[in-house]
Amino acid sequence: MAKKQAKVEKVEKTEKDERRGAQVYYRKWRPQSLAEVVGQEHVTQTLLNALKMGRVAHAYLFCGPRGTGKTSTGRILAKAVNCLESGEGEPCNACILCQATTEGNAIDTMEIDAASNRGIDEIRELRERIRFAPSIARNKVYIIDEVHMLTEPAANALLKTLEEPPPHVLFVLATTEPHKVPLTILSRCQRFDFRRIPQAAMVSRLAHICESEGINIEDSSLKLIARSATGSMRDAENLLEQLVAYYGYQIDLPQVQAMMGITGDVRALELAKHVVDMDIAAGLQTINSVTQDGLDLKQFNRELVEYLRGLLLLKAGAAAAIDLPEETLSEMRSTAERAPMAQLSKAARLFREVELQFDGFSPLPLELAFVECAMSEGKPITPAIPATPQKIEKTDKKPAPPVQSTRTEQEPTITPALTEEKPVKATKPQKAAEEPATTPEPTEEKQTTPGKLGETDIEHFRNRWREVVDATRGMGSAGNLDALLRSACEPLSVENDTLILGFYYDFHKEKIEDPKYRHMVEAKVSEVFGQPYKIRCVLTERKAKTRGHLVEAALEMGAKIIDEEDE
Amino acid sequence: MWQVIGHETSVALLDNSHKSGKLSHAYVFVGPPHVGKMTLALNLAQALNCDGDKQPCGDCASCQRVAGLKHADVQVIGLDGKYEIGIDHIREIGRSANLKPFEGRNRVFIIDGAEHLSSEAANCLLKTLEEPPPNVHLILITTDERLLIPTVRSRCQKLELRPLPIPMIERALVEQWAATPEQARLLARLSAGCLGWAVSASLDESIPKERAEQLSSLLQITNQGRVERFAYASRLSSQFAKNRGAVRDVLSLWVEWWRDLLLIKGGCSDFITNIDRESTLYSEAESYHLTGIKGFIKNLQQTMEALGQNANPRLVLEVLMLDIPKREGGLVSKT
Numbered sequence: 051m052a053k054k055q056a057k058v059e060k061v062e063k064t065e066k067d068e069r070r071g072a073q074v075y076y077r078k079w080r081p082q083s084l085a086e087v088v089g090q091e092h093v094t095q096t097l098l099n100a101l102k103m104g105r106v107a108h109a110y111l112f113c114g115p116r117g118t119g120k121t122s123t124g125r126i127l128a129k130a131v132n133c134l135e136s137g138e139g140e141p142c143n144a145c146i147l148c149q150a151t152t153e154g155n156a157i158d159t160m161e162i163d164a165a166s167n168r169g170i171d172e173i174r175e176l177r178e179r180i181r182f183a184p185s186i187a188r189n190k191v192y193i194i195d196e197v198h199m200l201t202e203p204a205a206n207a208l209l210k211t212l213e214e215p216p217p218h219v220l221f222v223l224a225t226t227e228p229h230k231v232p233l234t235i236l237s238r239c240q241r242f243d244f245r246r247i248p249q250a251a252m253v254s255r256l257a258h259i260c261e262s263e264g265i266n267i268e269d270s271s272l273k274l275i276a277r278s279a280t281g282s283m284r285d286a287e288n289l290l291e292q293l294v295a296y297y298g299y300q301i302d303l304p305q306v307q308a309m310m311g312i313t314g315d316v317r318a319l320e321l322a323k324h325v326v327d328m329d330i331a332a333g334l335q336t337i338n339s340v341t342q343d344g345l346d347l348k349q350f351n352r353e354l355v356e357y358l359r360g361l362l363l364l365k366a367g368a369a370a371a372i373d374l375p376e377e378t379l380s381e382m383r384s385t386a387e388r389a390p391m392a393q394l395s396k397a398a399r400l401f402r403e404v405e406l407q408f409d410g411f412s413p414l415p416l417e418l419a420f421v422e423c424a425m426s427e428g429k430p431i432t433p434a435i436p437a438t439p440q441k442i443e444k445t446d447k448k449p450a451p452p453v454q455s456t457r458t459e460q461e462p463t464i465t466p467a468l469t470e471e472k473p474v475k476a477t478k479p480q481k482a483a484e485e486p487a488t489t490p491e492p493t494e495e496k497q498t499t500p501g502k503l504g505e506t507d508i509e510h511f512r513n514r515w516r517e518v519v520d521a522t523r524g525m526g527s528a529g530n531l532d533a534l535l536r537s538a539c540e541p542l543s544v545e546n547d548t549l550i551l552g553f554y555y556d557f558h559k560e561k562i563e564d565p566k567y568r569h570m571v572e573a574k575v576s577e578v579f580g581q582p583y584k585i586r587c588v589l590t591e592r593k594a595k596t597r598g599h600l601v602e603a604a605l606e607m608g609a610k611i612i613d614e615e616d617e
Numbered sequence: 618m619w620q621v622i623g624h625e626t627s628v629a630l631l632d633n634s635h636k637s638g639k640l641s642h643a644y645v646f647v648g649p650p651h652v653g654k655m656t657l658a659l660n661l662a663q664a665l666n667c668d669g670d671k672q673p674c675g676d677c678a679s680c681q682r683v684a685g686l687k688h689a690d691v692q693v694i695g696l697d698g699k700y701e702i703g704i705d706h707i708r709e710i711g712r713s714a715n716l717k718p719f720e721g722r723n724r725v726f727i728i729d730g731a732e733h734l735s736s737e738a739a740n741c742l743l744k745t746l747e748e749p750p751p752n753v754h755l756i757l758i759t760t761d762e763r764l765l766i767p768t769v770r771s772r773c774q775k776l777e778l779r780p781l782p783i784p785m786i787e788r789a790l791v792e793q794w795a796a797t798p799e800q801a802r803l804l805a806r807l808s809a810g811c812l813g814w815a816v817s818a819s820l821d822e823s824i825p826k827e828r829a830e831q832l833s834s835l836l837q838i839t840n841q842g843r844v845e846r847f848a849y850a851s852r853l854s855s856q857f858a859k860n861r862g863a864v865r866d867v868l869s870l871w872v873e874w875w876r877d878l879l880l881i882k883g884g885c886s887d888f889i890t891n892i893d894r895e896s897t898l899y900s901e902a903e904s905y906h907l908t909g910i911k912g913f914i915k916n917l918q919q920t921m922e923a924l925g926q927n928a929n930p931r932l933v934l935e936v937l938m939l940d941i942p943k944r945e946g947g948l949v950s951k952t
Contacts, residue, residue, distance in 0.1 A: 074641045074774075077748060116771040154748070165740035166704075166711055199740045226768050285771045291641065292774050295634040296626070311777075330907075331884030338880075338888040344779045344810075407918075411649045411780050412809065414876055414914070421883060421911050603939040607843075 075287040079259050080122050082152065083140045087119045087126070088255045088283060089247035094123070096242070101130050102138050107240045109212050109221040111197075113228035114244025117282030121195055123244075124222040125151060128159045128191035131220060147187055158187040165199035173200070173207040180211060180219055190219050197223040198230035205232045212238045246281025249273065256286060265290075265299050271306040278310055311346035318353040319378065321420070322361060325397045326389040328424045334417060341413040351404050351416060358398040361386045365394060392509070397423040511541040511549060514578060521574045526567065534558060535571065537613065542590060549575055549583050552590030559587045619664075620675060621657045622789050622812055623781040628657070630776065635664050635672065641774045643746050645731065645757040645765070648778030651813030657778065658727045658756045659683055662691045665754060666721030679721055689719040695729040702730070704737040711745050714753045724753045731757035732764035739766050746772045780810020794819050806890045807873075831870050832894065836901075839941055846938035854931035857924070864930070865921065872917050878902045879910045909942030916940040 081087045084094040093112075100106050110127070112120040126141060129151045135142035142148055150156035162176070176192070184190045194200075200208070212221060212235065223239060225231055247255075253272045260267050275293075279286035289309070297305045317336050324333035340350055360372045360379075364386040372379065386394075400419040407415040518535070525531040538558035542550045553559035562568060568585060575583045605611070619628045627646075634640045644661070646654040663673035663680040666688065673680055682688040692713070694706050710726050718724050728734070734742065746755055746769060757773060759765060783805045789812060790801035796819045807828070808815035818824040838849050857864045877889040881902040891898065920937045924930060 072638055074643075076772075116768045163711075163741070163744040165737070165743055166708055168737070168741075196740050196743055199737065282771050288641075288771070288774055291639075292630065295637075295639055295641075296630045298633075334880055334883045334885035335887070338885065341780075342782055342888075344782060346777070346779070414872070417876070417879065418911060418914060421879065421907065425907060425911070600936065600939065 075259065075263075075291045076117075076284045079287060080125075081119060082126065082129075082143050084123070084126055084130070085140065087123055089251040090119055090123070090244050093242045093244060097123070097127060097130075098139060104138060106131060106220065108215050108219060109239040110223065111228070111231070111236065111239035111241045112222065112224045112244060113226065113231075113241065115246055115282060116226055117279075117284030117286075118244040118247060119283065120224040120226075120244055121193070123242075124193045124195075124224055125159075125161075127222060128156075128193060128220070131189045131191065132156075132158065132187035156187070158184040158189065159191045159193065161193045161195065163196060164194050165196040168199050168201050168204055170201065170203040170207050173204045177207070177211050181216060184218055188218070191222065192219065193222045193224065195224045196226075197235070198225040198227040202232070205235055209234055209238065247283055248281075249276045252276040252279065252281075252283060252286055255283065256290060259287070259290065263294070263299075265294060265301065267293075267301045267306075268303060271301060271303050274303070274306050274310065311349040318350060319357050319381070321354055322357040322382075322397075323385050325358070325420065325423045326361075326385050326393070330421060330424045333420050333424060337413050337416050337420060347411070347413060347416060348405065351401060355398060355401050355405075357382070358394060358401060361389060362391075362394045362398055365389065365391050393423070508541060508543050511544055511579075515541050518571075518574050518578050521578060522570065525570055531567065531570065533613065534561065539587070540590075542588065547581070547583055549585050551585055551587050553587055554590065556589060559589060563587050619657075619660050619673065621653050621660055622793075623785055624653060624657065624778050627776040627778060631657075631661055631664070635661075640665070640754065642749050642753060643755045643757070643773040645759060645762065645770065645773040645775050646778055647759055647762045647775060649780060649809075649811055650760055651808075651811040651817075652778050652780060653812055654758045654778055655727075655729060656813075657776075658758055659691075661754075661756060662688070662725040662727065665723040665725055666690065688721065690721045690723065691725045691727070693727045693729055696733055701733045701735045702728070702738050703735055704741050707734070707738040707741045707745075710755075711741070714745055714749055718752060722752065725756065726754070727756045727758065729758045731759040731769070732761055734765075734769075736766070739769050743768055743772065781812055783810065786810065786812050786815050790815055790819055803893050806892055809890070828870065831867055832874065832891070835871055835874060836897065838938070839901075839944075843938070846941070847935055850934035850938045851931055854934050857930040857934075861924070864924065868917060868921050868924075872914060872921075874898075875910055875914050875917065878905060879907070879914065882907045882910060904944040905942055906945060913940060913942050 084098055087094050106127075110124075112123060114120055129141035129143070129148045130136075130139070132147045132151070133141040134145040134147055143152070147156060151159045154161065162172075180190070180192075215221065221239070223231075223235070228236065228241070228243075253269065253276050256272045256275060257269070259265075260272070275286050275289050279289060293301050293306060293309055296309065317340055321333055321336045324330075324336060341347065360374060360382055363369065363371050364379075364383055369379070369383075374382070400423055401416075404415045404419045519532050522535055523532040526534070538555065539551045539553045539562070542552040544550065551562070553562070562571060562585075572583060572585055575585060601611070619632065621628055631640070640661075646657060648654050660673055663675065663683045666679045666683060667673045668677040668679050669675075675681075675684070679688065683691050686693060692710075694702060694710070696702060714724060714726070716724075728742075742755075745753075749755065755773075757765070757769070762770060762775065786805040786808055787798075787801045790796040790804060791798060794816055796804065800819060804815045804818050804825075807818070834849070838846055853864055853867065873890045877891055877898050878901060880886060880889050881898055882905070889895070889898065916937060920933055923933045
């Protein structure tokens with residue numbers, strides 16, 4: 051009789067094994083003992099100690115990101131408190147009760163999906179039943195998963211039971227979003243926060259799975275999987291399984307990269323080069339060929355940003371921080387030399403923003419970002435390296451902003467397609483530069499003292515111009531000097547200790563050139579920037595960018611600008 | 618035989634897993650609309666219940682019934698005209714998943730538009746999605762996986778269906794849907810890699826006709842003065858009240874058009890979409906600045922975003938009309 055029963059059991063067991071074999075990895079390799087739970091030592095150790103001392107609390111709350119072992123730990127705990135073999139410490143996983151819990155059909159372990167049974171009626175029913183003693187095991191364990199989805203009345207109905215349950219009951223609540231759980235529930239449970247699983251721990255677990263499954267895979271591939279899983283074991287196991295489904299049991303690194311959409315494509319680097327060279331045609335070509343090949347644009351963009359970041363770091367002289375092979379690095383070095391810092395940082399920022407705009411599959415955001423990078427706005431770009439003494443001499447003879455020299459250097463690289471844009475771009479700085487020659491400045495002093503090189507960066511002035519404007523509030527004859535400075539001019543460039551202000555109208559220019567006002571402004575500029583500065587006024591064209599399209603349209607319809615204010 | 622065109626990687630993966638009996642119980646197919654997600658999902662459902670040798674055969678009674686959405690064990694849950702998929706639908710899945718398959722071997726639940734799952738519904742799905750009973754498979758279909766909650770995403774194997782290469786669509790249209798080569802050439806480009814759209818456009822004559830109309834009115838508008846532009850804006854906004862999608866389509870048409878101009882201007886004309894109007898595009902491109910084109914595309918995108926966020930449609934569209942970049946040489950007529 052007993053023999054027969056054993057045989058039946060055995061048959062059942064093989065069936066179960068078979069079913070388990072067909073399961074996805076994250077179910078098949080669910081940890082079955084506390085030791086197997088990866089990367090949550092602070093939880094498992096505490097639970098283990100509590101079990102050993104027989105001081106298990108009556109309500110636990112497990113929270114943490116997806117795939118970190120909350121439900122699994124809950125089940126292990128359920129097994130541990132009811133295990134026939136030990137009853138303290140790890141479950142044996144061999145006794146009937148342990149196995150029944152693993153199978154999910156233990157009578158006294160109730161796993162409730164709070165997201166599906168979220169109403170007060172379900173909780174009332176639970177309260178009714180909770181009073182009865184367990185049928186076979188020592189304890190009744192209620193695992194309430196996704197507990198954040200309980201409705202408010204349901205959560206409140208649970209409170210009394212949760213605080214003082216009958217002695218044979220153990221509650222395990224699990225959730226990914228503890229902030230949605232009412233505080234009254236939180237305070238009645240022992241809370242354990244599960245952490246994202248560290249990469250090393252995940253790799254070793256994956257290696258263990260691979261070994262048992264007979265999968266041949268390198269450590270570097272496993273690292274890549276672990277990295278893209280962002281701390282969730284389930285994500286990692288899913289990826290691994292997908293790899294096995296596609297490539298079989300022999301997996302190498304390029305295959306893993308392909309699966310993750312990591313192109314490792316040279317075209318990302320190429321595009322970065324086109325950005326630096328401002329080669330619009332070639333860049334658009336590259337983007338479209340990437341799209342045509344059906345590559346993951348998001349990933350492609352990520353790689354591009356990574357390269358741009360590399361270029362930035364190279365330019366800043368922090369090459370050590372770049373994690374790229376030596377050949378790529380040397381290639382990037384030559385690109386980095388050609389590019390001004392401002393352009394690189396702008397490109398990196400623009401392409402970084404593309405990430406958010408992707409609706410998925412259209413190359414348009416990439417194209418727009420690229421065109422924006424490759425096309426300068428007509429804004430004078432300051433050289434990344436502060437003007438050398440040589441250049442200062444040059445500017446002394448002919449007061450052209452240093453902008454000019456960088457412009458002409460870059461011009462030959464602009465493709466024919468852009469030629470029509472060129473005159474516009476070229477004329478603007480020129481105009482600004484020529485203006486002082488035509489309208490002689492009686493008060494102007496040729497600068498001879500070498501200014502502080504670090505302070506000659508015009509961006510620095512632009513950023514803090516607002517402070518100067520605010521400081522002049524209430525000054526001037528009508529007390530509106532600040533309004534004039536705010537809307538009638540902008541800092542154009544800086545030469546040693548002279549700040550050049552570009553005015554849009556002659557009228558305003560003359561007003562500020564009046565020594566009375568000039569001294570006021572000079573004093574404030576010097577005050578804000580901490581060293582004496584002179585100002586020189588030139589006429590300039592107002593950039594379209596400073597005005598909205600609506601203002602443009604209104605102007606066209608005959609409106610006049612009375613006052614302008616910053617946002 | 619899998620009937621999906623393209624998507625070789627995904628099909629190979631599913632085929633391998635199916636043959637070795639290692640299909641996951643939960644997949645999420647991500648891809649733009651009309652790219653073939655549903656076709657692939659139904660194909661997978663066929664494979665899971667097929668009686669033929671080369672699963673999915675597509676010929677056996679079971680496959681036919683799945684294709685006709687008449688199979689008792691293959692259930693498609695979608696929006697059904699509502700704005701989200703509610704918890705009741707998902708509870709129903711949870712219940713019927715526990716029943717044995719009725720006529721086939723496997724129960725398959727296809728959730729079309731999984732991004733529309735309400736937060737309750739998505740959470741309710743979690744337990745079933747993680748550990749469904751044996752012989753139950755769930756396939757989630759979505760255009761944007763970022764809209765799925767991470768806990769759902771992490772329970773599924775993700776297959777990304779990207780737009781198909783244009784030549785492949787062209788070939789498929791000619792070979793399988795008897796389109797003329799010119800028609801196929803144009804439609805393939807217009808489809809942006811989504812075969813489903815190209816096919817429906819090749820079968821339905823009103824779609825290309827409407828597009829032609831919209832394009833000509835677009836061209837006309839850029840040549841006209843403000844009065845006509847505002848009139849157009851008010852026409853479009855009155856349409857918006859009835860049919861949001863239509864206005865969206867018009868705007869995406871505009872985006873496509875200006876993108877072509879951008880490409881031509883940028884010296885990359887091989888990849889333009891509206892190839893049937895190539896000459897117009899070239900002459901139009903002559904009269905705009907790259908800055909203007911780029912700026913207007915951004916404005917168009919902002920307009921679409923604003924419309925999506927319930928801004929006053931008429932105001933938004935009127936502003937857009939003001940944004941149309943000026944032609945070089947002052948061609949724009951003053952009214």
